[in-house]
Amino acid sequence: AQSVTQPDIHITVSEGASLELRCNYSYGATPYLFWYVQSPGQGLQLLLKYFSGDTLVQGIKGFEAEFKRSQSSFNLRKPSVHWSDAAEYFCAVGVRGGNKLTFGTGTQLKVEL
Amino acid sequence: GAGVSQSPSNKVTEKGKDVELRCDPISGHTALYWYRQSLGQGLEFLIYFQGNSAPDKSGLPSDRFSAERTGGSVSTLTIQRTQQEDSAVYLCASTPGQGAQGYTFGSGTRLTVV
Numbered sequence: 140a141q142s143v144t145q146p147d148i149h150i151t152v153s154e155g156a157s158l159e160l161r162c163n164y165s166y167g168a169t170p171y172l173f174w175y176v177q178s179p180g181q182g183l184q185l186l187l188k189y190f191s192g193d194t195l196v197q198g199i200k201g202f203e204a205e206f207k208r209s210q211s212s213f214n215l216r217k218p219s220v221h222w223s224d225a226a227e228y229f230c231a232v233g234v235r236g237g238n239k240l241t242f243g244t245g246t247q248l249k250v251e252l
Numbered sequence: 253g254a255g256v257s258q259s260p261s262n263k264v265t266e267k268g269k270d271v272e273l274r275c276d277p278i279s280g281h282t283a284l285y286w287y288r289q290s291l292g293q294g295l296e297f298l299i300y301f302q303g304n305s306a307p308d309k310s311g312l313p314s315d316r317f318s319a320e321r322t323g324g325s326v327s328t329l330t331i332q333r334t335q336q337e338d339s340a341v342y343l344c345a346s347t348p349g350q351g352a353q354g355y356t357f358g359s360g361t362r363l364t365v366v
Binding site for chain 2: 171173175180181182183184185188190229231233234235236237238239240241242243244245
């Protein structure tokens with residue numbers, strides 16, 4: 140079965156600084172990979188997804204992620220963080236032909252002004 | 253509808269009472285999922301519907317939990333004899349096809365058992 144690890148429970152960055160949130164997955168083949176964001180009291184919103192092809196994926200709100208097969212990673216990045224990016228971020232993995240996603244435990248992002 | 257709708261948004265119930273949580277998926281979405289998000293935890297899969305049938309209910313934590321879906325649309329998650337450990341946010345998601353290609357989530361129902 141597939142699994143997802145988000146090693147960082149909390150991350151604090153200053154507004155305007157760059158951001159990288161880590162995600163590692165365990166699965167024998169190439170998975171589908173996702174990043175979701177959850178603001179307080181809200182459901183999860185899809186930021187971006189990787190299915191195949193170009194390993195650098197662009198998403199909404201200026202986020203991007205890079206699939207690195209050799210490292211089993213799908214880290215989320217943003218060059219310059221805004222205060223409104225403060226939220227919880229979840230990485231998720233799905234398998235081809237499968238029907239459900241497996242989520243990491245999330246990374247809480249705090250942005251200092 | 254335009255999005256996935258869940259009701260109620262908040263529910264406080266006494267220990268031992270039964271509760272029903274409702275999910276109205278995006279129109280035309282055949283697959284529907286229930287997840288549970290406990291404080292400080294990730295999302296725990298509960299059950300998956302394809303149409304009205306539930307091919308995967310492996311995540312239901314006990315026989316106090318059940319779910320149904322009618323008309324290939326609205327789903328109800330029922331928790332009987334609620335316990336304090338059932339307190340969590342219950343999230344519903346739907347997809348037009350294979351869930352492994354990504355979900356659209358509702359805003360969730362926050363359940364508090366006192």
